[in-house]
Structure formats: C-alpha cells, structure tokens
Amino acid sequence: MNLTLKVWRQDGPHTGGRFETYQAADIKDEMSFLEMLDIVNERLIEDGREPIAFDSDCREGICGTCGLMVNGQAHGPQKGTATCQLHMRTFRDGDEITIEPWRAAAFPIMKDLIVDRSPLDAIVEAGGYINANTGAAPDANLIPIPKPVADSSMDAAACIGCGACVAACPNSAGQLFTSAKLNHLNLLPQGQAERWKRTEAMVERMEQFFGSCTNHGECQEACPKEISIDFIAYMNRDYIKAKIKNRKLQGQGFP
C-alpha cells in the first residue's frame, strides 16, 4: 500500500519544529509501524537526507521505549497495542498518517519524535522499591497472597513506562503511570512496610512534573497494557490515608 506521512521534524530540544510530508510507497500490511518508518528512513538515507529520529528497543511491546502520537491517538488506533506492535494492516491504501511526538512539559523533545521521559524514572526513584532481607532466600510461597490480590498487582505491574498515559491525557497528568507503579507494590504484603511513605513520596514527585487528573479516562484507552483507572482511585485513597498514617508515625517529633 501507499501512504502519505506527515511527520514532526525538529532538529533539537530548543529549536522549533514543523510537519514534513513523506511518501511511503509499497508498504506491506504485515509490517509493523516502526518497520514502515525504518523503510522510509532507508529511502531518506539513500537520497542523502536526514532520517526521522524515533525511539524503539524491544519491538515486542514490553520495554516501553517506543511511543508515537499516530493520527491524534497515543500508540495509534489499535487498543492495547504499543506503536511497535501496531501493524500496517490497521491502515488503508492511500491513508494520510500524522505522526507527532508525545507532548508534555515533562517530556521535552530531543529530536524529531524522541522525547526525554526521565521524569517517569524520577517517580519510581522516589519510592518504587521494597526493603528485602539479605541472607538466605526465603522459601517460596512463604507469604500467602490471595489470588485476586496477586492478579491485581500483576495487572499494575504490566506498566511498561511508555508515557502514553501522559501523552494522551488532556492535562498531561502522570496519574496512570504513578498509580500502576505504586499499586503493584502497595497491594502486596511485601510492599506494606513502605506503603504510606511510598505513596506520599511518589505522588509528590509526580506533581513536580505532571498535571492534575480530571478523570477523563483518556489514559486507560491509550495504555498499551490496558492499565485500569481503578488504580488511580486506589492511589488517591492511599494518598489521603497516608497523610493521616504518617502523622501517627511522626508523633514523636512532628516538624
């Protein structure tokens, strides 16, 4: 099939950018979206032009490195699919496809379609860990965890940190990512020791970079791992509780 691409080109973080139009001829339906871009890039290089810069790594939907705004939708039109897993059969011959990078103050554009997503790491750094004893490994299944709890935690842990939730959110809120990273620990017995401290630290770190959730639900639609906004509600609840819990902890020297 033959496609027309309108791609955002930007030379560097502090320069302006613009859309440029490219023809993508002879694209096969079984190609992934990124393979299609690879082909366009090869042809650009052959013509001695600058290839389109975009991020990718695993190309199997598990690393969260890829991520493009395709026709106004984060990760393109197919639900629950990262850009690398989006196949060209979702498009028709003759389509015009607009490709833009994620846009948020916390995700500055480095070049063309590549953005810096390190604020997501900042949130995880703030509290995305548990304390574990050193020494001999404990027996497996020593801590009983109800199946639904384990499942729910696993659903949250499926987040690949792609940032599509922020990109899709009309407010650039980081709620879905943060709640996923928070809840996969907060839900489990192993995560209880730091639960309230973690909740405060991660939420407050998030708010250094991202907007405020107005419950549009756009993130849940964009998320390639279909993380549910239920986790956002759990996070909100834990945050409100955390302020009360921590006050108790701070009883002997509240600043």
Place this chain on the structure above:
Amino acid sequence: MTATQEAPPLTPDITVAPVMKRPSKRLPFPLVYWQTAVGKKWIMALTGAALMGFVFFHAIGNLKMYMGEEDFNHYAEFLRDLLYPILPHTVALWLLRIGLIVAFGLHIAAAASLTRMNQKARPVRYQSRRDYLAANYASRTMRVSGIIVGLFLLFHLADLTWGVGFINSEFERGEAFANVTYSLDRIGVAAIYIVANIALGIHLFHGAWSMFQSLGVNNPRYNGARRAFAAGFAVLVAGMNISFPIAVLTGVVG
C-alpha cells in the same frame, strides 16, 4: 525521631528539571491536603458532594411550587425557622449558607489552581488534531460549565434572594411565590434558567462520577453504578430545575 516523608532528591539520571514548584514547607494536617493536586481534588470532591446535596434539596424543596402559593411560601418561611427553637430564627439557615459559601469558595479555588497546573504541564499543545476516545463533552467542558453555573448563581441570587432592582423590579421580601412566578414569566429570564441548568446537568454528569474517583471510592463490584448514579442525578436535578420556568411560562404554576 523526626521522620520526614519527603521524596529523596532527584538523581543526575533525571535530565529534566521539575516543571512545578512544590511548597518548601509542609502545612499542618489537614491544610496539607491543599498542597498537592491529589489533595485538592479530594477537597473538590468533598465540596462537590456538599454542593450536590444542596442542589438536590434545593430542587426538591422548590417542587412545592406545584402545590400552590401558600405551600410554597410556607416552605420558604420554614427554611428560616429550620431547627427552631433549638437555634434562634434563621441561624440554621445562615450556618448552611456559610457552609455553602465555603464549599463554593474551595471548589472554585481548587479548580482555578489545578487549571493553572495543567496549563503548565503542557505549554505546547499538539500540533495535529487530537482524537479523543474516552474524554467526553462533559468532562472536557467542566471549566466552561462550571463558570456558567457560577455566573448563573450570582444572577439567581440577585434575582430572587437580594431582589436587585434592575433584574427583578417587582421583588418583595417574603413573597417567594410571587417573586418566582414574576421572574420566570419573562421569557428571557426563563431562557437563562434553562440554559444554566443544562450546563449544571452537564457539570454534574461528569462531576458526580469524577467525585468517586477523586475520593478513591472504587470497587469493581459497583463501578458501573457510579456512572448510572451520575447520569441519573444530573438528569433528575436538571430536569426538576428546568421544569420550573417551563411550568411558569405555560401557566401550570402562577
């Protein structure tokens, strides 16, 4: 032991500078909730719930209009004597009013500050057309519908509580029924009431649902009911309120 719960400092791996300033000093509980967006949303949800209670009982009370002048005026008088003789005349009413003013104030202040935060979070908009999947008309126009309702509230107070001359020239204190029917019999005023209450309905449709998320009231067992509740509540309140100008205009009341 001073246990501070602040997040550790940013490591050099974080190559983006913080976008928002966080307050350097934390306020004592419960003021601390005002210092984060999640806390402010919680306050918005609580004040929103209080305001929902108000619009609901306000509309229910006004249904008395359909029972005629005497009943309606009697109801208006009763409000002044609420909880009398436990409290002196109008004291309970004033306590409720103060509560409402505080709720409105906090709701609006939180909305304004979160709006600013959201504008900062995406200074450069998408340059191509966005294709929204979940965000609906109601959720995307909360600010507009909220402003319409806020302005309408001032108009409504000037019209039927303060009786500001150029809005309601026939206003007479204590004659609640006559005041309402005179006011709503004017087609322009009736139109304002209808439009504003449509905006209120739209605001409630998203707000009454959003409230549950902000409060963290979420349980997959009854999550479906949250939407239904919000839709039902919005239709009920807007429906009752819109029926009043229509009833007066068509002569059913008055």
